[in-house]
Amino acid sequence: MATGTEERVSAAPARRGAYARHRRTVPYWLTAPAGLYLLVFLVLPMVILVYTSLQSGGLFGGLRFSWAWENYTDGILQYKTQFLRSIVISGIVTVACLLLAYPMTYWIAFYGQRWKSSILLLILVPFFVSFVIRTVQWRFMLGDNGLIFGPLKSLGLLPQGFRVLATPFAVVAGITYNYLPFTALPLYVALERIDKSLVEAAKDLYASKWQAFRRVVWPLSLPGVFAAFLLTFVPATGDYVNAAVLGGPGTRMIGNIIQETFLHSVNYPLAAALSVVLMVAMLILASIYARVLGTEDETLTAAI
Amino acid sequence: MGATTLTTRADETGLAPLHRPNKRWTRFILPGFTWLMIVYLASPIFVMILYSFNDVPVVPVKQTPKFWGFTLRWWRDPFGVPGMPEAVRLSLEIAPLSALVATTLGALLGLALGRYRFRGKGPMNFLIFIAIAVPEIVLGSSLLSLFITWPDVPVLGSFAPGLGFTTILLSHIGFSVAFVAVTVRARVQTLDRSLEDAAQDLFADPVTTFFKVTLPLIAPSILAGFLLAFVLSLDDFVITNFVSGASATFPIFVYGATRIGLPPHVNVIGTMLFAAGVLAAVANLAIQSWRARR
Numbered sequence: 382m383a384t385g386t387e388e389r390v391s392a393a394p395a396r397r398g399a400y401a402r403h404r405r406t407v408p409y410w411l412t413a414p415a416g417l418y419l420l421v422f423l424v425l426p427m428v429i430l431v432y433t434s435l436q437s438g439g440l441f442g443g444l445r446f447s448w449a450w451e452n453y454t455d456g457i458l459q460y461k462t463q464f465l466r467s468i469v470i471s472g473i474v475t476v477a478c479l480l481l482a483y484p485m486t487y488w489i490a491f492y493g494q495r496w497k498s499s500i501l502l503l504i505l506v507p508f509f510v511s512f513v514i515r516t517v518q519w520r521f522m523l524g525d526n527g528l529i530f531g532p533l534k535s536l537g538l539l540p541q542g543f544r545v546l547a548t549p550f551a552v553v554a555g556i557t558y559n560y561l562p563f564t565a566l567p568l569y570v571a572l573e574r575i576d577k578s579l580v581e582a583a584k585d586l587y588a589s590k591w592q593a594f595r596r597v598v599w600p601l602s603l604p605g606v607f608a609a610f611l612l613t614f615v616p617a618t619g620d621y622v623n624a625a626v627l628g629g630p631g632t633r634m635i636g637n638i639i640q641e642t643f644l645h646s647v648n649y650p651l652a653a654a655l656s657v658v659l660m661v662a663m664l665i666l667a668s669i670y671a672r673v674l675g676t677e678d679e680t681l682t683a684a685i
Numbered sequence: 686m687g688a689t690t691l692t693t694r695a696d697e698t699g700l701a702p703l704h705r706p707n708k709r710w711t712r713f714i715l716p717g718f719t720w721l722m723i724v725y726l727a728s729p730i731f732v733m734i735l736y737s738f739n740d741v742p743v744v745p746v747k748q749t750p751k752f753w754g755f756t757l758r759w760w761r762d763p764f765g766v767p768g769m770p771e772a773v774r775l776s777l778e779i780a781p782l783s784a785l786v787a788t789t790l791g792a793l794l795g796l797a798l799g800r801y802r803f804r805g806k807g808p809m810n811f812l813i814f815i816a817i818a819v820p821e822i823v824l825g826s827s828l829l830s831l832f833i834t835w836p837d838v839p840v841l842g843s844f845a846p847g848l849g850f851t852t853i854l855l856s857h858i859g860f861s862v863a864f865v866a867v868t869v870r871a872r873v874q875t876l877d878r879s880l881e882d883a884a885q886d887l888f889a890d891p892v893t894t895f896f897k898v899t900l901p902l903i904a905p906s907i908l909a910g911f912l913l914a915f916v917l918s919l920d921d922f923v924i925t926n927f928v929s930g931a932s933a934t935f936p937i938f939v940y941g942a943t944r945i946g947l948p949p950h951v952n953v954i955g956t957m958l959f960a961a962g963v964l965a966a967v968a969n970l971a972i973q974s975w976r977a978r979r
Binding site for chain 1: 733798856
């Protein structure tokens with residue numbers, strides 16, 4: 382009897398030992414398919430984008446690789462207004478998104494109790510509808526005689542000439558609406574992870590509500606704020622659908638230029654150069670983030 | 686026991702409690718704001734659904750800001766616009782294929798990243814991070830650069846797909862993989878490893894352990910990843926616009942239609958897809974809570 386148990390006890394580690402050699406290769410086998418796919422359809426395209434951006438020549442004479450850095454200098458000089466406008470609009474959008482999303486996610490994370498996930502779902506549900514359709518609905522709502530301003534104008538509360546559509550305000554409003562979930566999710570994850578008893582502790586030590594927030598909650602939520610900034614500011618800078626649907630000729634952003642140069646004027650090298658500028662900006666911001674908080678930080682990714 | 690005696694003693698001594706519940710009107714600010722935000726976020730959806738019943742004059746059939754009265758005309762014939770049936774079909778063909786492949790690749794990757802320590806894990810995490818943070822326009826233009834350079838490559842060039850179904854599918858899989866991987870990774874990281882150790886102690890081999898213990902535990906996250914990949918593919922406009930060539934998915938069709946006037950049928954299809962999405966999400970939540978209760 383006794384020997385039997387002993388054998389059984391020793392058998393388990395022996396079996397594990399036999400698999401140990403295989404086990405070491407397991408993560409590589411699991412990673413290989415997706416890793417290869419991302420290499421070919423994420424990394425390689427970006428490398429080719431850089432390669433394309435350094436080509437010269439016309440579409441008819443054929444494009445040649447020639448270290449044509451002038452694509453960059455020309456592109457940035459020619460479109461500096463749009464670059465600047467994109468950064469300003471995107472900056473305003475990011476601040477607006479943070480101001481709107483922070484109080485909302487704070488309340489859900491701290492006071493949502495067992496309704497937390499249901500309220501979160503309510504926030505995310507509108508985004509099941511394609512964002513082109515949502516943006517088009519805003520055009521109907523913000524139109525000169527649309528759902529919001531039409532009635533106000535007929536009541537005489539607004540002058541007839543009042544308009545929002547085709548102004549930078551409409552573009553900012555549209556992008557803010559579309560990118561709000563990208564701000565809200567990382568904020569929510571960061572706030573949700575905060576140990577609520579820390580706030581209790583602060584209050585036990587006679588901190589006021591405001592002090593408890595300022596000294597405890599806010600610093601602990603900063604990773605979420607950074608993640609929200611990264612996921613809102615960078616994609617918003619490259620957005621062009623809102624500017625195309627809600628904006629006018631005076632609100633074109635760098636995304637509109639890239640899209641038009643690529644698909645309509647078919648000047649691949651110039652368009653690629655403009656795109657690379659955005660890509661490098663993104664890579665710099667992402668690397669800073671990864672340096673400071675690590676790529677496995679859950680505030681950025683667990684939410685998604 | 687000790688805790689209760691302490692509180693009663695505090696009550697008896699008549700000391701003011703440290704945390705007074707907020708009785709002032711200010712306690713309504715945050716919840717009120719949150720519900721306002723929810724209404725704001727949902728407002729375009731209300732407009733979309735309402736205007737799917739808009740009785741716009743027959744010629745030309747396009748959406749107006751004015752609501753002319755109720756009609757079920759567009760609901761009876763939701764595909765009655767030239768070009769739209771093809772676009773919806775293309776979207777519905779690509780979305781499940783893309784979601785299936787992306788879920789397979791992404792789930793394996795998520796499992797590896799959430800479970801094992803191995804060389805290349807850091808770069809892999811950074812790659813996923815880039816895939817999520819990169820502006821769509823950069824990814825779209827990169828993929829277009831790839832697809833237009835591909836035919837010029839010796840030997841491999843003969844396999845180059847023309848812009849259309851294949852390029853859209855390849856691109857959609859590409860941006861969905863990272864999202865699935867992240868969803869699964871989050872679940873795997875919170876997994877109780879002792880359950881698997883227990884299975885192994887009971888002489889289950891690694892394969893049996895995986896299928897009988899690990900897989901059922903991470904299945905909800907795989908399903909969530911699949912739904913996410915499906916929705917991402919169905920909704921994508923920016924990347925698809927770069928790589929679609931002459932073909933049109935539903936969002937591409939809608940974007941093109943906005944130039945000449947939006948047919949009300951788009952609202953009907955939009956409402957249907959929305960309802961399907963909500964149903965799927967609610968079903969997933971319900972299944973999860975049902976499993977949790979068991």
